[in-house]
Amino acid sequence: MASLNVGNLGEYLREQRRTARLSLRQLADAAGVSNPYLSQIERGLRKPSADILQQLAKALRISAETLYVQAGMLDERERQELETRAVLLADPSINERQKQVLLQIYESFRKENGFESTIEAKLGAALVADAASAAVADQDADATVEKTAEAAEAAEEGTADGGAAKPPTP
Numbered sequence: 001m002a003s004l005n006v007g008n009l010g011e012y013l014r015e016q017r018r019t020a021r022l023s024l025r026q027l028a029d030a031a032g033v034s035n036p037y038l039s040q041i042e043r044g045l046r047k048p049s050a051d052i053l054q055q056l057a058k059a060l061r062i063s064a065e066t067l068y069v070q071a072g073m074l075d076e077r078e079r080q081e082l083e084t085r086a087v088l089l090a091d092p093s094i095n096e097r098q099k100q101v102l103l104q105i106y107e108s109f110r111k112e113n114g115f116e117s118t119i120e121a122k123l124g125a126a127l128v129a130d131a132a133s134a135a136v137a138d139q140d141a142d143a144t145v146e147k148t149a150e151a152a153e154a155a156e157e158g159t160a161d162g163g164a165a166k167p168p169t170p
């Protein structure tokens with residue numbers, strides 16, 4: 001089987017796996033791919049999809065965008081754009097509406113300066129949304145847990161609807 005042109009992706013993955021002190025089998029299990037498939041990626045015989053790269057990045061606890069750059073799916077400037085978006089979305093001091101407004105302003109400035117986003121075309125809009133929202137996933141989970149705890153506490157006090165407790169229905 002001939003080696004595909006995947007840049008230094010295979011070497012980079014092997015280096016990251018070894019740095020993380022994971023065997024090929026351990027990384028394959030953690031990423032949800034087969035051992036032979038991961039071995040072929042590392043040897044440059046297979047070019048993984050963006051989804052597989054995302055799974056590998058998560059298992060290695062590194063940025064998926066870094067793997068996209070290594071695989072030639074993104075260039076460095078596009079990686080920086082994704083990271084900027086992720087930082088904006090991860091800021092806990094602003095609400096969701098403010099985050100969306102900031103992203104719109106950011107994108108309008110980029111267009112004004114001649115840097116229209118090509119990321120959606122390269123990786124697909126859903127993948128970009130996943131990459132950008134991954135940074136706030138933990139924050140959203142914490143907020144959900146907090147709201148659930150508040151609702152349980154309110155229900156326990158009999159004021160789940162925000163008002164006085166309703167009399168029991170006969």
